[in-house]
Amino acid sequence: MVTELTYHANIFPGTRQELVDQLAKQLRPKRFHHVLRVEQTALELAAQNNVDAERASIAGLVHDYAKQRSDDDFIAAIKAYRLDPELLDYGNAIWHGVVGAELIKRELHIYDEDILNAVRHHTTGDVYMTPLEQVVYMADYIEPARDFPGVDEARRITAKDLGAGVAFQAQHTLLYLVENGLPVYPKSLATFNAWVPRYQR
Ligand code: DGI
Ligand code: FE
Ligand code: FE
Numbered sequence: 001m002v003t004e005l006t007y008h009a010n011i012f013p014g015t016r017q018e019l020v021d022q023l024a025k026q027l028r029p030k031r032f033h034h035v036l037r038v039e040q041t042a043l044e045l046a047a048q049n050n051v052d053a054e055r056a057s058i059a060g061l062v063h064d065y066a067k068q069r070s071d072d073d074f075i076a077a078i079k080a081y082r083l084d085p086e087l088l089d090y091g092n093a094i095w096h097g098v099v100g101a102e103l104i105k106r107e108l109h110i111y112d113e114d115i116l117n118a119v120r121h122h123t124t125g126d127v128y129m130t131p132l133e134q135v136v137y138m139a140d141y142i143e144p145a146r147d148f149p150g151v152d153e154a155r156r157i158t159a160k161d162l163g164a165g166v167a168f169q170a171q172h173t174l175l176y177l178v179e180n181g182l183p184v185y186p187k188s189l190a191t192f193n194a195w196v197p198r199y200q201r
Helices: 016-026 029-048 053-062 071-080 085-089 092-108 113-120 131-142 151-160 162-179 186-195
Strands: none
Touching: 016 029, 016 053, 029 053, 029 131, 053 113, 053 131, 071 085, 071 092, 085 092, 092 113, 113 131, 131 151, 131 162, 151 162, 162 186
């Protein structure tokens, strides 16, 4: 079922449809359809976890807003907004969330820090994540078109316990990075340490 809610809280200065239109302009069709699915999954997880539906919708829609920006755009933004210069050692995988949040603030006029943090942390997680941040982190991982070994287990665990889902993803993402010799962003390791041991039985 597709839920289309009406925005009331003035978090985004426009209607949901206007926000969807901005994303359609910003993203290629495949990515655009992914963000619509993440929105729907975020709404389901929000309902199960007492998270505000309007924030879940907006954060789900905008989480990959900057995914298709050029490296040059990100590098310019890191410098212009005086973000951590260590960011320059990473790439689009990290930038589209952390730097993307700054572009969302300035271009979409969304200033809600819970939403911005959900975008910033949707790829790597963080030591402390609000319920909204956890919802977006998990919705991105388990939206219906995701297909990787373990995704059904991730869906089952997350339906039972959102935090256990966060731990599952943190563990499996770190494994994936290490197995493939990819640079581990320090926050990904911190997320692992904060969440994974605590959910071991
Ligand atoms: O943007 P999406 O594809 O929807 O999903 P995402 O933002 O969760 O990005 C997933 C990718 O990010 C996946 O290929 C693993 C990668 N990733 C996650 N943590 C790290 C990372 N890549 C690097 N290099 N370092 C990390 O710590
Ligand atoms: Fe992403
Ligand atoms: Fe995504």
